[in-house]
Amino acid sequence: MLAIRDEVFAEWEQRVRCLIQGADEVSHPVLLDTLPLFYGNIAEALSPGFDRENAASDSSAATGHGSERARTTDYKAVEIVHEYQLLRDVLLQVARRHGIRFTDQEFRIIGSSFDQAIRDAIEEFTALQRAFRERVAASLTHDMRSPLSVIVSGAELLLASQPGKADKILQKILENGLRLEQMIQEQLDAIRQPAAQSAPLSLAQLDALRLAREVAEHVNDTTPAHCRASGESVIGWWDERALRRALENLASNAAKYGDGQEVSLNVAQTHGRVIMSVHNYGHPIPDERRKDIFEYLNRGEQSGKIGWGIGLPFVQEVAQRHGGTVVLDSSAQSGTTFTLDIPIDAREFNGPGVNPPG
Structure with missing residues (x-):
């Protein structure tokens, strides 16, 4: 040996x-x-x-x-x-x-x-x-x-x-x-x-479209980009503060990487779930970055626009704690879309002692 x-x-x-x-x-x-x-x-x-x-x-x-x-x-x-x-x-x-x-x-x-x-x-x-x-x-x-x-x-x-x-x-x-x-x-x-x-999350009833419009206004006030919210009113049980921060992270990122083009927020619902998407037409996210983009402190230096690498992992955590997920779709032709796909009623996912819906 x-x-x-x-x-x-x-x-x-x-x-x-x-x-x-x-x-x-x-x-x-x-x-x-x-x-x-x-x-x-x-x-x-x-x-x-x-x-x-x-x-x-x-x-x-x-x-x-x-x-x-x-x-x-x-x-x-x-x-x-x-x-x-x-x-x-x-x-x-x-x-x-x-x-x-x-x-x-x-x-x-x-x-x-x-x-x-x-x-x-x-x-x-x-x-x-x-x-x-x-x-x-x-x-x-x-x-x-x-x-x-x-x-x-x-x-x-x-x-x-x-x-x-x-x-x-x-x-x-x-x-x-x-x-x-x-x-x-x-x-x-x-x-x-x-x-x-x-x-536990602090869950209350709120309108996802109203929240999206307030986030769009915040982005317009704090960045040079133009952000527009659209879609349908969806009333659900979510943590407003956590969801607001998640949407603001996604919308601010979209404004940062969107090459000055419009950022759009859309709210829809299907099969008991709310679909909140944030879209921009900036450069697509490379395949090699998609597998670790939700990791903490993954800062994406290749883009030349460096952040702390905390926002996207936080967004994923918010989605998961609401019983949902974050979906990424990015291509040169269609741009980049991050979608929060979560149940309309998140009470059953909020830990022990929380009354389930119904």
């Missing part, structure tokens, strides 16, 4: 750089990180006289591997699994070429070594990524509070001291400042509270 180690890792590195996206940009020492230690542990677990159940027991080599991948690469979790699988396959193939034959018990030790190593590495990898995202969100929400307090207090003073002068603009500044303050508090609460324990 030890005699063929260099050959195993040379072949493994070649395959990894060919098959795993982003691996070809990683230096040799970073690519191998703790894997040679893990390999040495396999040899010990297979050798008489060593008290090691498998290569991952009594060792943090796999945990260290997951940690380094999170800190030094752009890997996703599935790519860590893939590289362990490639190492296992290469090990067995090179061993076979050299006439090394493993017993059934030795095969079980090798299998359990890789199984536990994958679990340990993924657990550490995801924990570090989650911690990083929480720090980013906490930093954003904390740092935004100071300038926000200045905006809100300034608007209040101007309204009190200069009645009648630019009241509409000042009122909008104040309303949006207070809304942003509430959104920051919600974000801080979400950071402190696991997703599985999220507070």
